[in-house]
Amino acid sequence: MFTPNWSAYGYLIDSKGIFASLFVNLAENPEMLSMANFINTWGLTLVGLSLVLGLFTNIGYVGAICFLLLYYLSHPPLLFAEYILPAEGSYLWVDKNLILMVTMVVLLLFPTSKIIGFDRLIFRKNIVRSNKL
Amino acid sequence: MSEEKNDIQGNQDNTPTGRPTPENDKKVSQGRRDVLKAMATVPVLGAMAYGVYRKKKSETVNRDAAQMFRFRSDVAPYAATSSDAGIIRLGIIGFGIRGEQLMQAIGFATPQYVENLIIQNKANSNNTRYQDFMEQDDLRVEVTAVCDIFDTYADQAMDAGANIYREGINGKFGPRPKRYLHYKELLASPDVDAVIIASPDHWHGTMAMDALRAGKHVYLEKPMTWTVPETYALRTIAKNNPHLVFQLGHQNRQIEAYERARQIIEKGLLGKVTLIETGTNRNSPNGAWVYRIHEDANPKTIDWEQFEGDPDRVKEYMDYMTSAGLAKYVGPEPRDKFSLERFFRWRCWWDYSTGLSGDLLTHEYDAMNQILKLGIPSSASSSGGVYYFKDGRTVPDVLQTVFEFKDKDMTMLYSATLANQFNRSRKIMGHDATMEVGNTLTVTVDQRSDQYRQQIDQGIIKPGEPFYTYLPGQSVDAVSTATERYFAERGLLYSFIGGKRYNTTFLHIKEWLDCIRTGEEPSCGIDQAFEEAITAHMGTRAYLEGRTMYWDKDREKITRE
Numbered sequence: 001m002f003t004p005n006w007s008a009y010g011y012l013i014d015s016k017g018i019f020a021s022l023f024v025n026l027a028e029n030p031e032m033l034s035m036a037n038f039i040n041t042w043g044l045t046l047v048g049l050s051l052v053l054g055l056f057t058n059i060g061y062v063g064a065i066c067f068l069l070l071y072y073l074s075h076p077p078l079l080f081a082e083y084i085l086p087a088e089g090s091y092l093w094v095d096k097n098l099i100l101m102v103t104m105v106v107l108l109l110f111p112t113s114k115i116i117g118f119d120r121l122i123f124r125k126n127i128v129r130s131n132k133l
Numbered sequence: 134m135s136e137e138k139n140d141i142q143g144n145q146d147n148t149p150t151g152r153p154t155p156e157n158d159k160k161v162s163q164g165r166r167d168v169l170k171a172m173a174t175v176p177v178l179g180a181m182a183y184g185v186y187r188k189k190k191s192e193t194v195n196r197d198a199a200q201m202f203r204f205r206s207d208v209a210p211y212a213a214t215s216s217d218a219g220i221i222r223l224g225i226i227g228f229g230i231r232g233e234q235l236m237q238a239i240g241f242a243t244p245q246y247v248e249n250l251i252i253q254n255k256a257n258s259n260n261t262r263y264q265d266f267m268e269q270d271d272l273r274v275e276v277t278a279v280c281d282i283f284d285t286y287a288d289q290a291m292d293a294g295a296n297i298y299r300e301g302i303n304g305k306f307g308p309r310p311k312r313y314l315h316y317k318e319l320l321a322s323p324d325v326d327a328v329i330i331a332s333p334d335h336w337h338g339t340m341a342m343d344a345l346r347a348g349k350h351v352y353l354e355k356p357m358t359w360t361v362p363e364t365y366a367l368r369t370i371a372k373n374n375p376h377l378v379f380q381l382g383h384q385n386r387q388i389e390a391y392e393r394a395r396q397i398i399e400k401g402l403l404g405k406v407t408l409i410e411t412g413t414n415r416n417s418p419n420g421a422w423v424y425r426i427h428e429d430a431n432p433k434t435i436d437w438e439q440f441e442g443d444p445d446r447v448k449e450y451m452d453y454m455t456s457a458g459l460a461k462y463v464g465p466e467p468r469d470k471f472s473l474e475r476f477f478r479w480r481c482w483w484d485y486s487t488g489l490s491g492d493l494l495t496h497e498y499d500a501m502n503q504i505l506k507l508g509i510p511s512s513a514s515s516s517g518g519v520y521y522f523k524d525g526r527t528v529p530d531v532l533q534t535v536f537e538f539k540d541k542d543m544t545m546l547y548s549a550t551l552a553n554q555f556n557r558s559r560k561i562m563g564h565d566a567t568m569e570v571g572n573t574l575t576v577t578v579d580q581r582s583d584q585y586r587q588q589i590d591q592g593i594i595k596p597g598e599p600f601y602t603y604l605p606g607q608s609v610d611a612v613s614t615a616t617e618r619y620f621a622e623r624g625l626l627y628s629f630i631g632g633k634r635y636n637t638t639f640l641h642i643k644e645w646l647d648c649i650r651t652g653e654e655p656s657c658g659i660d661q662a663f664e665e666a667i668t669a670h671m672g673t674r675a676y677l678e679g680r681t682m683y684w685d686k687d688r689e690k691i692t693r694e
Binding site for chain 2: 021053115117119120121124
């Protein structure tokens with residue numbers, strides 16, 4: 001959002017693994033690329049806001065899982081796969097994206113936002129309403 | 134659950150006067166607790182917002198500091214050749230490695246070459262060289278004549294010239310260009326308006342002079358000349374025919390970053406420049422001119438007599454070599470003895486070659502001449518030797534040449550080896566900053582700079598770290614992220630940012646063709662070419678004679694003192 005002319009192009013073009021051609025095609029189609037850039041910029045911002053505020057976190061978790069899955073598939077930590085932006089560790093199959101994805105699933109099942117976060121208010125009202133009925 | 138129930142009851146029990154009841158109390162505190170818990174994470178956002186604010190502020194400061202590195206977007210936009218532009222009929226002299234590349238650059242390739250591109254593209258869809266080649270603009274030229282003294286190359290040149298639809302094997306072809314056995318016959322042809330010369334070095338000057346005399350425009354591969362006397366002669370003929378466009382093949386004239394580098398120098402942003410460091414590192418037999426010997430080549434398929442060279446040129450060469458006591462560098466084989474090695478690997482012998490000076494130093498010098506308007510150096514000293522490729526060559530594979538520009542208070546160092554390919558950047562070193570010049574530009578401010586003292590003291594500029602980076606084709610060039618730089622340096626960015634990536638050789642030949650149509654001067658015309666040739670000859674002579682060579686500016690002569 002704050003970097004002018006930011007583009008996912010370089011990242012996508014550097015994809016490896018069985019889905020690589022899919023991501024490269026995405027990068028090379030200017031319309032698809034601008035869509036991917038838009039979704040990345042605003043999607044990540046919304047997911048971030050949702051998780052920090054604890055607001056509509058179910059949607060936030062699912063969104064985060066989708067993003068992480070795409071990142072994982074485009075840059076899988078395979079044997080002999082080397083990327084232009086190197087990982088800060090030496091990973092095989094399991095990398096940060098995967099761990100974060102699992103964390104998101106856990107949070108989806110145990111929604112902490114209903115204890116701390118705006119969801120506490122929203123979901124309380126819903127419960128109130130359902131009790132009235 | 135029970136708490137919520139209480140709330141509901143609390144609401145119902147609320148008295149009209151609003152007087153607090155124990156239930157009411159409970160509801161308020163419960164509501165407050167809920168809101169507090171709901172908003173507990175909001176301060177995190179606040180902290181993040183503050184962080185973003187700080188970052189934007191520091192970027193603005195950096196951008197202000199970078200204002201002095203701002204330029205108009207003054208690189209001339211690319212203009213395609215108009216579809217009603219008159220056709221220029223080209224003759225091609227020499228279809229070896231470079232001749233083939235030049236023809237490909239203007240859209241004429243052998244069917245075999247196109248076929249290979251198609252196969253590569255099928256095997257790997259990421260390889261878009263085929264699409265790039267097909268989409269390349271039509272320059273409105275026709276290849277009507279070719280000349281090569283090796284039959285196989287001449288056949289291939291005709292195939293390429295006829296391949297006007299850019300097809301693979303079994304495709305549809307246009308009329309085949311005529312093959313001429315001698316370049317003088319090609320020059321005499323009325324079907325040729327302009328010639329592209331890509332012969333071995335010892336033929337460059339002679340062919341260019343004959344072409345200009347025959348009234349043809351000339352695109353000549355670098356270096357301009359093989360001997361010193363022909364350098365003056367060619368300049369005279371070119372000057373006497375101003376209506377004919379002469380372009381020397383330094384395609385690096387088209388690199389966008391060099392134009393920006395020139396502006397940085399012009400604005401004085403590096404301070405007083407005293408030292409330039411350039412070089413060549415290569416590490417392969419091909420890079421050391423050990424080219425493939427074609428299996429069809431033999432005395433029957435090669436016109437050796439024509440290969441030997443123009444008698445006047447050979448006499449100039451021999452006169453200099455014998456008078457300067459350099460007989461050991463001549464030969465070693467007699468000139469009239471057929472040799473496949475000498476035919477295909479001619480760059481390895483002074484009998485045909487201009488060595489590292491003519492082949493690679495000229496590119497480095499021309500780049501710097503373009504950026505710094507160097508002109509001819511006041512002196513040149515060289516050293517080196519045949520240190521790695523001990524295959525009988527007389528031309529050195531390691532060479533250092535130091536040029537002094539006394540009137541500019543500047544030295545240019547050229548340092549080359551053909552047996553190591555470590556990447557050394559070109560550096561222009563000034564009192565205030567150093568600029569590294571490649572496809573990208575990087576300016577690093579000097580710790581001891583006077584010009585930037587204030588900014589260094591304020592912490593706006595961090596000396597020793599790249600302060601300004603220029604990525605060609607990008608609109609925002611003062612502040613760019615490390616990632617962007619990373620991608621650009623690996624050449625991944627250009628095709629995306631420009632929308633289209635252009636081959637510099639294509640642009641250089643296009644400029645020449647445009648000038649033929651408009652009558653304008655090309656970027657590497659006879660004056661720049663003369664400076665290039667004299668500079669290279671000074672370096673070569675300094676090496677051969679083992680002494681410093683000087684340039685007498687007034688008499689325009691290379692001297693020994």
